[in-house]
Amino acid sequence: MGRRAKNKQGDPEAFRPASKGSKLAKRKAEDDGDKPTPKKAKSVIIDPKGKRKATLAKPKAKKSAAKPKTGKKASEDEDEDMDAWEDVEDGMDDLDTHKKFMFNDSDNEEFPGADIEDLGDDDDFLGQTGELQQLDLSDSGSDADSDEQLPTKLKKRALASDSDSDTDENSDEDGPTTLSNMEKKSRALEVKADRELEKDLADAQDQEMKEDEDGENIEVFVLPTAEERELEKKNGGIDLHDVNQRIQDCVRVLTNFKRFAAKGRSRSEYIEQIIADIAHYYGYNEFLTEKLFNLFPVQEAIEFFEANEIPRPVTIRTNTLRTRRRDLAQALINRGVNLEPIGKWTKVGLQVFESSIPIGATPEYLAGHYMLQAASSFLPVMALAPEPNERVLDMASAPGGKTTYISALLQNTGIVFANDANKARTKSLTANVHRLGCKNVVVCSYDGREFPKVMGGFDRVLLDAPCSGTGVISKDASVKVNKSDRDFHLLSHLQKQLILCAIDSVDPASRGAVVVYSTCSVTVDENEAVVDYALRKRPHVQLVPTGLEFGREGFTSYRGKTFDDKMHLTRRFYPHVHNMDGFYVAKLKIGKRRRAAKVEESEDEDGGEKDVTVVPEGAEDEEDAEGEGTSLFNAEEDKIYLDESKRKQRKAKGYRVKPRTTPAKPAAPTAKVAG
Numbered sequence: 001m002g003r004r005a006k007n008k009q010g011d012p013e014a015f016r017p018a019s020k021g022s023k024l025a026k027r028k029a030e031d032d033g034d035k036p037t038p039k040k041a042k043s044v045i046i047d048p049k050g051k052r053k054a055t056l057a058k059p060k061a062k063k064s065a066a067k068p069k070t071g072k073k074a075s076e077d078e079d080e081d082m083d084a085w086e087d088v089e090d091g092m093d094d095l096d097t098h099k100k101f102m103f104n105d106s107d108n109e110e111f112p113g114a115d116i117e118d119l120g121d122d123d124d125f126l127g128q129t130g131e132l133q134q135l136d137l138s139d140s141g142s143d144a145d146s147d148e149q150l151p152t153k154l155k156k157r158a159l160a161s162d163s164d165s166d167t168d169e170n171s172d173e174d175g176p177t178t179l180s181n182m183e184k185k186s187r188a189l190e191v192k193a194d195r196e197l198e199k200d201l202a203d204a205q206d207q208e209m210k211e212d213e214d215g216e217n218i219e220v221f222v223l224p225t226a227e228e229r230e231l232e233k234k235n236g237g238i239d240l241h242d243v244n245q246r247i248q249d250c251v252r253v254l255t256n257f258k259r260f261a262a263k264g265r266s267r268s269e270y271i272e273q274i275i276a277d278i279a280h281y282y283g284y285n286e287f288l289t290e291k292l293f294n295l296f297p298v299q300e301a302i303e304f305f306e307a308n309e310i311p312r313p314v315t316i317r318t319n320t321l322r323t324r325r326r327d328l329a330q331a332l333i334n335r336g337v338n339l340e341p342i343g344k345w346t347k348v349g350l351q352v353f354e355s356s357i358p359i360g361a362t363p364e365y366l367a368g369h370y371m372l373q374a375a376s377s378f379l380p381v382m383a384l385a386p387e388p389n390e391r392v393l394d395m396a397s398a399p400g401g402k403t404t405y406i407s408a409l410l411q412n413t414g415i416v417f418a419n420d421a422n423k424a425r426t427k428s429l430t431a432n433v434h435r436l437g438c439k440n441v442v443v444c445s446y447d448g449r450e451f452p453k454v455m456g457g458f459d460r461v462l463l464d465a466p467c468s469g470t471g472v473i474s475k476d477a478s479v480k481v482n483k484s485d486r487d488f489h490l491l492s493h494l495q496k497q498l499i500l501c502a503i504d505s506v507d508p509a510s511r512g513a514v515v516v517y518s519t520c521s522v523t524v525d526e527n528e529a530v531v532d533y534a535l536r537k538r539p540h541v542q543l544v545p546t547g548l549e550f551g552r553e554g555f556t557s558y559r560g561k562t563f564d565d566k567m568h569l570t571r572r573f574y575p576h577v578h579n580m581d582g583f584y585v586a587k588l589k590i591g592k593r594r595r596a597a598k599v600e601e602s603e604d605e606d607g608g609e610k611d612v613t614v615v616p617e618g619a620e621d622e623e624d625a626e627g628e629g630t631s632l633f634n635a636e637e638d639k640i641y642l643d644e645s646k647r648k649q650r651k652a653k654g655y656r657v658k659p660r661t662t663p664a665k666p667a668a669p670t671a672k673v674a675g
């Protein structure tokens with residue numbers, strides 16, 4: 001498959017699962033830069049205390065070189081020696097060559113420098129045959145610590161290679177090592193080491209194997225104990241390569257718990273472990289890791305986290321007010337840009353594979369022929385489906401990717417009110433509106449919660465809400481660590497207020513009468529929970545199909561909460577599934593309000609005007625249905641905004657206004673600005 005095809009955006013093709021120890025491991029290993037992957041087997045070989053293989057195997061060859069054998073016995077021994085030397089290079093037929101071999105090995109990766117130092121005087125020994133006796137092997141093989149590092153496979157191999165069971169163990173006596181007793185000592189050490197290995201292996205197998213119902217032995221993954229985890233934390237966590245392996249092991253257990261779980265360990269223990277490991281491996285806080293992990297089946301969750309490490313394709317949207325996609329593509333190709341249509345689902349999108357020039361500074365860009373825009377951000381506008389001559393509100397619009405698309409779909413007819421509470425951000429919005437030649441756009445800067453008081457009666461409203469940005473982590477990794485429970489609570493509260501205002505800004509008698517709610521977040525709190533809240537507060541509103549060809553269905557229930565039956569009509573988009581930013585789109589049809597149940601009138605504080613609030617029949621109590629402290633926009637908590645808005649309106653009309661009785665507006669919760 002060519003590079004293009006591999007990177008191709010769009011069609012909802014499943015992301016390849018991270019195979020055990022492959023992509024995931026490789027990427028992290030690369031990320032680690034010069035931090036080498038531990039070579040456990042090798043480190044055991046050269047462990048200065050354990051010295052099992054290196055110090056055992058090599059002297060064997062020395063012996064055979066130093067002491068020529070004769071007759072049948074000699075050749076048998078030689079065969080045996082050759083077996084033991086099967087991994088050793090040819091040409092080791094004298095001690096000098098052997099010394100050279102050892103020394104050379106010390107310089108290569110099998111013998112890292114640290115271990116050479118640990119050998120201490122050995123260098124001297126290697127340089128001067130006469131000082132051989134200084135080599136003290138007395139404690140060789142007695143250190144069990146290094147065995148704990150030894151992978152099971154290696155242990156098995158080590159046991160299998162042992163054929164010297166008749167060796168005299170007592171030759172491991174104290175005393176100097178000489179050429180004549182070296183072989184004996186070596187064999188003794190080998191036997192001792194192998195016995196220990198055997199014991200370790202047996203212990204390990206006790207832990208790692210269990211019988212399934214058919215009596216077949218299966219490997220189980222044993223979680224670290226609470227103390228081990230504590231120790232691990234204290235030491236700054238284990239090596240990333242090992243964390244990755246443990247993530248894969250936990251996935252295996254959690255996807256077939258009955259079969260692979262260790263006796264006496266609960267599912268929640270494995271989940272706790274995998275969440276901690278994902279957080280460590282990918283650099284998230286544990287709170288967000290858990291929140292995101294819970295959205296998917298276990299294996300898929302890993303794919304999601306993995307996809308967040310990879311940038312999404314660069315995409316542009318043709319501005320049909322200025323050009324046609326075919327012409328734009330040709331112009332850019334002529335400039336050396338390698339591109340293709342994004343996919344069948346969009347007629348205006350192009351995916352850029354590579355470019356010899358900056359895509360944000362071509363003459364075509366400056367002339368407003370295209371907008372640099374994420375593919376996911378086309379979706380809410382497609383769902384909104386504005387028609388020429390309509391009146392549209394883009395409630396949170398800066399920097400204008402969606403506004404300018406709406407303007408193009410309206411073919412520069414009708415009107416788009418492009419609002420954003422952040423005045424500074426409206427500068428880039430205005431610049432884009434001008435660059436793209438949108439003549440039907442009015443830029444304004446209100447808190448969205450002031451609508452429809454500022455203005456109402458729209459045919460369609462787009463609320464691309466301020467959100468946590470959990471769908472765009474590949475663009476902004478700070479989200480991994482800077483979001484807390486409180487942030488999600490505040491954001492979803494703001495989103496609930498905004499969606500009610502968006503609904504109330506629509507003219508129900510309009511042919512359109514649509515609100516599209518979208519976020520670049522994948523959390524349920526910011527998506528289904530917000531839409532569900534709006535549906536409960538506004539019974540004249542209902543969910544309708546988004547008209548989008550792909551995307552996963554929204555959750556109709558989630559972790560014990562049940563949402564509106566039609567929530568499946570909403571759409572979720574994921575980086576690991578759709579190769580685009582994580583996104584959510586819901587389309588709401590605003591029906592006519594049924595008979596007003598009551599009309600509440602309240603005297604203005606100046607005794608002049610009267611506020612009239614029509615409470616639709618069937619609307620729930622002002623009290624938050626979830627009991628979470630969230631409430632309708634005219635609840636106590638929001639009074640401050642409404643008073644301020646009223647005050648401004650009256651002042652604008654030339655009324656004398658009293659000084660503020662309430663403090664100035666509190667700062668809005670920090671929101672991810674993306675899309």
Ligand SMILES: C[S@@+](CC[C@H](N)C(=O)[O-])C[C@H]1O[C@@H](n2cnc3c(N)ncnc32)[C@H](O)[C@@H]1O
Nearest residue numbers: 396397398399400401402421422448464466675
């Ligand atoms: C996701 S971004 C919008 C991106 C925009 N729709 C686009 O396509 O370019 C959310 C925007 O909401 C604005 N915002 C935050 N709080 C708001 C509020 N209370 N009312 C209106 N806009 C708000 C932010 O300034 C930010 O520009």
